[in-house]
Amino acid sequence: MIFFQQLLNGLQLGSIYALVALGYTMVYGIILLLNFAHGDIIMVGAYVSWVVMSRLQLGPITAVFASVLMCTLLGVVIEKVAYAPLRSAPRLSLLITAIGVSYFLENGAQLIFGADGKNMNAIFSIPNLTIGSVTLSSTALVTLAVTIVAMIGLLMLVHKTKMGKAMRAVSEDMGAAQLMGISVNATISFTFAIGSLLAGIGSVLYSNIYQMATPTMGSMLGLKAFVAAVLGGIGSIPGAMIGGFAVGFIETFVSAAKIGQQSLSVWRDAVVFAILIIVLVVKPTGIMGHKVREKV
Amino acid sequence: MNGTRLVDFPSHSKIPERDIGVRPILEVNGLGIDFGGLTAVEDFTLTIGRTEIAGLIGPNGAGKTTIFNLLTKVYQPTRGAILLDGKDTANMTTVQVCHAGIARTFQNIRLFQDMSVMDNVLVGMHQSIKGSLASAMLRLPVYWKEEKRARQEALELLSIFHMQDMAGAQAGSLPYGAQRRLEIVRALATHPKILLLDEPAAGMNPSETGELMENIREINRRFGIAIMLIEHDMSLVMGICEGIAVLNYGRIIAKGTPKEIQRNPEVIEAYLGKGRGD
Known part of the structure; x- marks a missing residue:
């Protein structure tokens, strides 16, 4: 029973990682940028939810729409302001800019909202499901369901629409x-919009689980999602999905595991980052990644 | 077709007789580009008739592909003007020039290798496929109708090269010759008024080249578009081109019909070097 509940916990955490990892991988696929500001978009989304629900006293539906919309816009604006002017600059300049944007967002949030966390109510409150002796967390089920719908939507977008074809074409040969x-500019903006929209959905789901917003909440989440994207094969959309769930499972099971009386939960971050190191050493292209084509 | 009479067109260029009276598709005047201190192309002046098949030849490094890059605005010209269908392209981007009617293939194949043959052609049709994102995501009837039309057109284009059965294959997995042909189909999918082919016969055997010549003629006739090709295979150039320009060290050294070019002493010298005693 505990195993089953942990499995669901792993799926819940994995869903969030997968949604965030998709944004990493799509942006990397199209402009070869590791967008380290991506995790902080989730933080901004969480604050938007908090402002809408706790400050403005508006309903959760408004919070969801405001949060997702804000994340999408923020992603597009960041690309236009910070990354577009560096289109032909070396990739390293772009990476450093991304780190700068990340600090800017974190410190901006701290300046506006203060360093202490802001608590909020759950966005959806549905009673837990009890089947026999097993209690299933409704939050986990909602998170998983929303994530699966978002992923199906994304795959349809990428494979069935002309914008999706344009995205794949630009990422192969600009x-x-x-x-x-x-x-190319329109296609890159569109990619950032979709990646950030997924982060917005992730932000709502994350806020619903942890019910708190802090200025630095996005950085660890972003890093874990980055590990997920690398594990799956950076640039690969199915890879990000698989990697996200894999990291979620591993983290959950390490948290739950015990050796004798000693809980291993303090090791969970270390294990996740050990995965990053192992993948980079053993198979840098990840699970679904392409072989790097030799340029002759 | 290989006896087309070229007639004088203002600005000391010649175009096929049948294209007189319609605006030439391309009027290039005094085009030049410098890379740093090096002049790669200088004073390139050429007019191409509405339905002409034109050839651009010259030794390696003469600047032929640079001309294609200038026409498609991959490079910005340092000097000179390009009129595409009468419109000055000076302020146009690569994308705008494509929408205005120039399409091209590449010397080293640049297909979207991971995408299917069909998707490669559909990418070429990007601009002409109507329908919003919403209609696509919601699978509205408009979307299905448009999708069906686009796929039908893509299959028709593929059938020029008898490639309609390969539509589902991954582009990168095709044999070399088929990849070259797919590049031409993808370029045609953008609905060009002029098609630029960069060494279309490279790596092909004589029988494949012969087939390609027929295909190029058919495209020219069926779509009524101009074709300009860079090619080293003289049987192809002399076989299908109506007007030929010869480039050496970035300058045009000769222009004329295949017959005139073959007899031109400067051309012979550029290709074979100066004879002893000359």
């Missing part, structure tokens, strides 16, 4: 895509 009449 120059050739332009010569086929595809606007």
Whole structure:
């Protein structure tokens, strides 16, 4: 029974990691940028939920829409202001800029909201499901269901629509895509919008679970999602999904495991980052990643 | 077709007789580009008729692909003007030039290798496929109708090269010759008025080249578009081109019909070097 509940916990945590990892992987796929500000978008989304629900006393539905919309806009604005001017700059400049944006958002939030956490109510409150002797967390079920719907939507978008085809074309060969009449700037903006929209959904789900917003909440979440994206194979959409769930499971099971009387939960972050090191050493392309094409 | 009479067109260029009276598709005047201190192309002036098949030849490094990059605005010209269908392209981007009617293929194949053959062609049709994101996500009837039309058109284009049965295959897995042909189909999918082919016969055997010549003629006739090709295979160039320009060290050294080019002493010298005693 405990195993089953832990499995569900793993799926819940994995869902969040997967949603965030998708944003990492899509942005990397298209402009080869590790967008380290991506996790902080989730933090901004959490504060938006808090402002809407606790300060403005508006309903949870408004909070969900405001939060997702704000995250999407923020992603697009960050790209336009911070990354677009560096389109032809070395990738390292872009990476450093991303770290700068991340600090800017964290410190901006601290300046506005203060360093202490802000508590909020659960966004959805549904009673837990009890089947026989097993109690299933409704929050976990909602999180998992929303994530699966978002992933199906994303796969349809990428494979069935012309914008999706444009995204794949730009990520394979930006120059050739332009010569086929595809606007690279519009496609990159669109990619950031979709990645940030998924982060917004992740933010709502995360706030619903932990019910608290702090200025630095996005950085650890972002790093774990980054590990998930690398494990799955950075640049690969199915890879980010698999990697997200894998990291979620591993973290949950390490937290729950015991050796004798000693709980291993303090080791969970260390184990996740050990995965990053192992993947980078053993198979840097990850589970679903492409072989790097040799340029002759 | 290989006896087309070229007639004088203002600005000391010649175009096929049948294209007189319609606006030339391309009028290039005094085009030049410098890379740092190096002049790669200088004073390139050429007019291409509405339905002409034109050739651009010259030794390696003469600047032929640079001309294609200038026409498609991959490079910004340092000097000169390009009129595409009468419109000045000076302030256009690569994307806008594509929408205005130039499409091209690449010397080293640049297909979207991980995508299917069909998707490669559909990417070419990006601009002409109507329908919003919402209609696509909600699977509205508009979306299905448009999707069906686009796929139908893509299959028709693929059928020029008898490739309709490969539509589901991954582009990168195709044999070399088929990849070259797919690049032409993808370029045609953008509905160009002029098609630029960069060494379309490279790596092909004589029988494949012969087939390609037929295909190029068919595209020219069926779509009524101009074709400009860079090619080293002289049987192809002399076989299908109506007007030929010869480039050496970034400058045009000769222009004319295949017959005129073959007899031109400067061209012979550029290709074979100066004879002893000359």
